[in-house]
Amino acid sequence: MKRALSILTLSLGMSALSSANAQTTVTFWTWYLSPKFDGYIKSTIAAFEKANPGIKVQWFDKQDSMVQDFISSVNLGNAPDVVNLNIDETQKAAQNGFLRAASDFTPAATLNRTFYAQSLRNFTQSGKVYAYPWYGWINEGVLLYNPELLQKAGLSRAPRTSSEMLSYAKTIKDKTGAFGWVPALKDPNTASFLGFFYAEGLPIYSADGRAVFNSARHAALLNQYVTLFRGGYIPEDAVRREAFQLATELYAQNRVAMIVGGPQALTRIKDTNPGLYAKTVVTNAPVGPANVQTGGSMGLVIPRASKNPEAAAKLAAFFTNNANQLAFAKVVPVVPTTLGAQTAVQFRVTSQDPIAKATGLVGASGRFINPGYRAPGNSDDLYKNFNDNIEAALLGRKTAQQALNDAAAYWNANMKK
Amino acid sequence: MRVPWRTTLLSYTFLAPALVLLGVFTFYPLLYGAYLGFTEYNGARFGQGLPPRWVGTANFEKLFADPLFLTSLQNSVKYLLVVPALQLAALAVAVLVNKQLPGMAIFRAGFYVPVVTSISLAAVMWEWVFNREGTLNWLLRNLGLTTPEAQFGWLNSEVWAFWAVMLVTFWRGFGYYMVLYLAGLQNIPEELEEAAVLDGASAWQRFWKITVPLMRPTILLCTLLSTIAALRVLEEVLVLTNGGPLNSTYTALMYVFSKAFQGFDFDYGLASAAGLVVAAVALALSYLNFKLFNRPEEEEA
Secondary structure: OHHHHHHHHHHHHHHHHHHHOOOEEEEEEEEOOOOOOHHHHHHHHHHHHHHOOOEEEEEEEEOOOHHHHHHHHHHOOOOOOEEEEEHHHHHHHHHOOOEEOHHHOOOHHHHHHHEOHHHHHHOEEOOEEOOEEEEEEEOOOEEEEOHHHHHHOOOOOOOOEHHHHHHHHHHHHHHHOOEOOOOOOOOOOOOOOHHHHHHHOOOOEOOOOOEOOOOHHHHHHHHHHHHHHHOOOOOHHHHOOOHHHHHHHHHHOOOEOEEEEOHHHHHHHHHHOHHHHHHOEEEEOOEOOOOOOOEEEEEEEEEOOOOOHHHHHHHHHHHOOHHHHHHHHHHOOOEOOEHHHHHOHHHOOOOOOHHHHHHHHHOOOHHHOOOOOOOOEOHHHHHHHHHHHHHHHHOOOOOHHHHHHHHHHHHHHHOEO | OOOOHHHHHHHHHHHHHHHHHHHHHHHHHHHHHHHHOOEEOEHHHHHOOOOOEEOOOHHHHHHHOOHHHHHHHHHHHHHOOHHHHHHHHHHHHHHHHOOOOOOHHHHHHHHHHHHHOOHHHHHHHHHHHHOOOOHHHHHHHHOOOOOHHHOOOHHHOOOOHHHHHHHHHHHHHHHHHHHHHHHHHHOOOHHHHHHHHHOOOOHHHHHHHHHHHHHHHHHHHHHHHHHHHHHOOOHHHHHHOOOOOOOOOOOHHHHHHHHHHOOOOOEHHHHHHHHHHHHHHHHHHHHHHHHHHOOOHHHHO
């Protein structure tokens, strides 16, 4: 009896001790952030663990196979707790039931107080916010150009409107042999040309959710690009390769005069052609008649299969809070998605260094981040069809109007609501 | 003769580990994949934790109504043109390098380098070759076969991209098959060749009467492997053209890959059905290969 009592006492003591030491381990997946930003991620995790002694964070950086790895891990019952996805992937994951809503863990009032309304809208699906908005970028944040090529083309200033941009492309190519710029005609995995419609103020969907991007005005806009492409004013690789990658590559070789994008393009140019980087002029990007810009953002999502959703939500909220987003923006020129960033002193830069100037121009403009279109249900199929039709128009196999009619018909027949 | 049960048991004991591995990693996925081909199992069902739902032949009906799948299947079958070219070239070069000459080992190893080169690295290299300003155009221009104005990016051409990607497949596979043929050639008894030489047979006669018949098992193996590989071509297409332009390089396996592994809108059911169709084509072609190259010796006589 005495022996049994002592065993019981010992086991109770051990169990009390183990619960006092009990730790929740949160698995955190980022996307293409290592090794470049190891320092920032590790120090933020350390700060989080210090503030939350019961939670330990295991960090993994995923690259090309992020989505496949995510799906496999759910299949194997080993899902991560916090995952870094972009707006489009978050929309798709939420549509397919992979995610828990951020508003399940954080009151809507807190989310509204922390993030721009548009940032929350970007990650909203069927009335629920599915991600903690993280860092972002503005596609048309800045225009950077090679002043020597513009001068050679007889152009005294940068273009200010999207239609001026189109006419510059022609002048620059005719006078210098270099391309004006590389528009994102057909980036893989998205329907990037829809962004041009948005910039022009042309609708993508009707109020009842039908695809309506095939009006005569839509076709006329597409036709302008088709004419430029077929005239050799846009690199032919633009139908096959990602515009950003192609543009930065050709710009560094003096074969493209202008890049419309964010400060991230400049970091590449600084690495590949420091001489040209020093000459590069940064200014406001031209805008379309709608006076809007497109952009994207990353978010932190909580998978439905997470075993520690509460702790995961704490980590996601911590990484995306104002202080941590601003700290990240000091390491790399990203655009924070928090309301507090609007008044951040760090974005009032007056330096003439291209990256510093670009960061100053876009850093506090997170409220404008908007992809310009929402991922439709069944988007992988629909995006492919849309891009195939844009390509058919560019290669002269269909008229612009026919291509858009075909794409809209396909979308309306195959879009899952 | 009866085999004692102890011997049978011992044989199966030795076979067991391999059979278990085959069962787990080959037969189970194969059967489960075949089953999935008759089910609805897409991102939405998977994401909500729902099991596959039996839908009979619906996926196959959907597949054969999808112009993209039909195009991809057509491209894959057209891609088989690489097989005879690859086999003939690999056999011819294997015969040429099957000589004991100084430095031959380095020469043979050189042919094998593309086999072990990573596809991403190879893609960068071939981009340089096929670009508008690439080495292929430079060569053609210097040979007077084209003008600067008529140049184009080979991978951007609806007509040429397919052949350009096929050339990369040829380049990647050539060394592999050549080594297999070389191994086969070195197994041919030298006495046979020597006897034929004494009988006054020419090199051409020795090739057709001795080398080719004795190499038939190797030719069958290489053709079979190469046919299956051509039907399964994916990596070079993904990295070089992503199926374009206008789906001219979009292959059946790319269709399977895109339906099964890209994004959250995946459709395992449809992908498995497409995989089954590709497997059926591969089986039919393998049967044809056996018929062509595995004729009994007496038929030869």
